[in-house]
Amino acid sequence: MALLEAAYQEFRSEVREFCEREIVPHAEKWDREEAISEDIIQKLAKKGYLGLTVPGEYGGQGKDSLYYAILNEELGRACSSVRSLVTVHGSLVSETMARWGTREQKSTLLPRLAKGELIAAYGLSEPEVGSDAKSVETSYQEHDDYYELNGQKKWITFATRADIIVIVAKNGEHVSTFLVHRTDPGVKIEKIHGMLGTSASGLGLITLENCRIPKDRLFGMKGMGFIQITNTALDNGRFSVATGALGIALASLEHSISYANERKTFGVPIGDHQLIKKKIADMTVAVKAARLLCYHAAEVRDRKDPSTYVHTTLAKYHASKAATMAATEAVQIHGAVGCLNTHPVQRLFRDARIMEIIEGTSEIQQLLLSNYALKNLTDIID
Amino acid sequence: MNNQDQIKEFIQKKVGEKVSFSNADDIFKLGLVNSLFALELVVFLENSFGIQVENEDLDLNNFRSVDNMNDFVAKKTA
Ligand SMILES: Cc1cc2nc3c(=O)[nH]c(=O)nc-3n(C[C@H](O)[C@H](O)[C@H](O)COP(=O)(O)OP(=O)(O)OC[C@H]3O[C@@H](n4cnc5c(N)ncnc54)[C@H](O)[C@@H]3O)c2cc1C
Numbered sequence: 239m240a241l242l243e244a245a246y247q248e249f250r251s252e253v254r255e256f257c258e259r260e261i262v263p264h265a266e267k268w269d270r271e272e273a274i275s276e277d278i279i280q281k282l283a284k285k286g287y288l289g290l291t292v293p294g295e296y297g298g299q300g301k302d303s304l305y306y307a308i309l310n311e312e313l314g315r316a317c318s319s320v321r322s323l324v325t326v327h328g329s330l331v332s333e334t335m336a337r338w339g340t341r342e343q344k345s346t347l348l349p350r351l352a353k354g355e356l357i358a359a360y361g362l363s364e365p366e367v368g369s370d371a372k373s374v375e376t377s378y379q380e381h382d383d384y385y386e387l388n389g390q391k392k393w394i395t396f397a398t399r400a401d402i403i404v405i406v407a408k409n410g411e412h413v414s415t416f417l418v419h420r421t422d423p424g425v426k427i428e429k430i431h432g433m434l435g436t437s438a439s440g441l442g443l444i445t446l447e448n449c450r451i452p453k454d455r456l457f458g459m460k461g462m463g464f465i466q467i468t469n470t471a472l473d474n475g476r477f478s479v480a481t482g483a484l485g486i487a488l489a490s491l492e493h494s495i496s497y498a499n500e501r502k503t504f505g506v507p508i509g510d511h512q513l514i515k516k517k518i519a520d521m522t523v524a525v526k527a528a529r530l531l532c533y534h535a536a537e538v539r540d541r542k543d544p545s546t547y548v549h550t551t552l553a554k555y556h557a558s559k560a561a562t563m564a565a566t567e568a569v570q571i572h573g574a575v576g577c578l579n580t581h582p583v584q585r586l587f588r589d590a591r592i593m594e595i596i597e598g599t600s601e602i603q604q605l606l607l608s609n610y611a612l613k614n615l616t617d618i619i620d
Numbered sequence: 621m622n623n624q625d626q627i628k629e630f631i632q633k634k635v636g637e638k639v640s641f642s643n644a645d646d647i648f649k650l651g652l653v654n655s656l657f658a659l660e661l662v663v664f665l666e667n668s669f670g671i672q673v674e675n676e677d678l679d680l681n682n683f684r685s686v687d688n689m690n691d692f693v694a695k696k697t698a
Contacts (some may be wrong), residue, residue: 338675340675372655458675459675459678459679461680462678462680464655465655465658465680466658466675466678469655469656469658469659470659473659542663542666542667543663544630544660544663544664545660546663547659606656613634613635614633614634
């Protein structure tokens with residue numbers, strides 16, 4: 239029996255066909271050149287994929303979380319750098335703006351984001367601050383008619399392409415978030431080269447030097463940049479990464495199954511060897527469990543259950559681990575062929591490692607999960 | 621169950637049955653909950669009392685204690 243209703247299956251076919259035609263043939267090249275094409279960004283926009291979950295009244299497609307899970311899964315299966323664009327632009331910024339933007343931001347900016355006329359990124363991490371996100375050092379000062387920002391943001395996905403970057407900054411103990419335009423005075427963006435995985439996702443180092451922005455660029459309430467905006471953004475982003483990681487795990491398994499049926503050693507297909515069978519079995523269980531956790535998280539998100547974030551965390555933790563395990567085994571099953579930089583499994587292997595670091599490392603997910611379970615296991619298990 | 625009891629019951633479930641706090645206690649200051657819990661609270665209040673929490677409502681004072689949340693809900697539903 240199919241896990242999903244017909245409408246979702248049709249959507250998967252549509253996205254898969256798009257990926258096979260527009261992404262898969264270019265993924266290795268983009269990875270080597272450390273950039274996806276502008277053309278694919280426009281094509282994603284035209285399909286409505288950059289604003290899939292943004293409500294129709296703000297120019298998006300108004301689709302539910304299960305559609306979004308399928309989109310991210312299929313993009314992750316094809317190319318994690320492209321999926322990263324959807325994560326930062328769609329989940330971290332657009333979905334968060336749909337939830338917490340001012341009326342003005344929602345009516346003027348959000349429709350342009352949803353249509354892909356503007357591209358957005360999220361600047362939280364810094365050279366000295368990652369997991370301990372509350373300790374950001376980038377500062378803001380409030381003046382009569384402007385804010386002034388100073389500091390650096392590092393590892394910012396698609397900073398090299400984004401028109402708007404959400405910047406998380408501190409004033410004393412207060413954390414606030416701001417919408418900074420790449421064209422604002424005092425903004426410098428440098429590309430980061432040589433990442434292990436998601437190499438084409440346009441990572442940048444952003445330097446803000448006496449960057450003055452108008453007052454209406456405050457995003458969320460003053461002093462609520464962590465509790466309100468960053469927590470919401472990370473929860474949204476985590477869901478996209480979870481489902482993207484599921485896509486990596488699935489692709490790794492599919493490649494492994496075809497190769498196990500085709501490659502012969504000692505006179506038989508390698509899939510006949512028990513040790514290879516064990517790998518395929520472990521990968522299959524991990525992929526199915528990741529799918530169930532991701533789709534369950536989608537359902538909980540749409541139900542607007544207060545415990546949503548813990549289900550998203552569960553899905554992200556497991557799916558990213560499943561991606562690492564499945565991609566590692568896929569390289570092993572392919573032997574030397576899987577080590578060549580023209581073969582997709584070596585890219586899947588490198589991209590998978592990133593999934594355990596972004597949107598909260600695996601260790602941070604473990605902390606969140608265990609802290610929750612120690613107090614209230616029922617909400618997780620039931 | 622009145623609104624206050626409903627709010628208290630939700631928080632009690634989250635912090636564990638053994639932790640005691642009053643309706644006036646600042647649950648953030650007491651360290652009973654982390655910042656992620658603020659978002660859980662928002663969704664809980666929206667679902668349970670049919671209100672829509674807007675950007676402008678995201679003043680932490682509205683969520684500090686059972687009493688404050690009760691006042692906030694009363695204001696939103698007035
Ligand atoms: C490809 C890529 C894209 C990224 N894109 C973005 C982006 O768009 N925007 C953005 O803001 N950031 C982005 N980041 C940064 C990312 O969010 C951080 O790398 C991540 O949060 C971890 O921070 P860190 O690298 O500073 O590691 P650290 O926080 O220094 O952690 C180092 C190690 O210590 C562990 N650790 C830390 N604290 C604890 C603890 N309390 N208990 C146990 N273990 C702990 C970590 O799990 C990790 O293994 C990106 C990173 C990568 C690799």
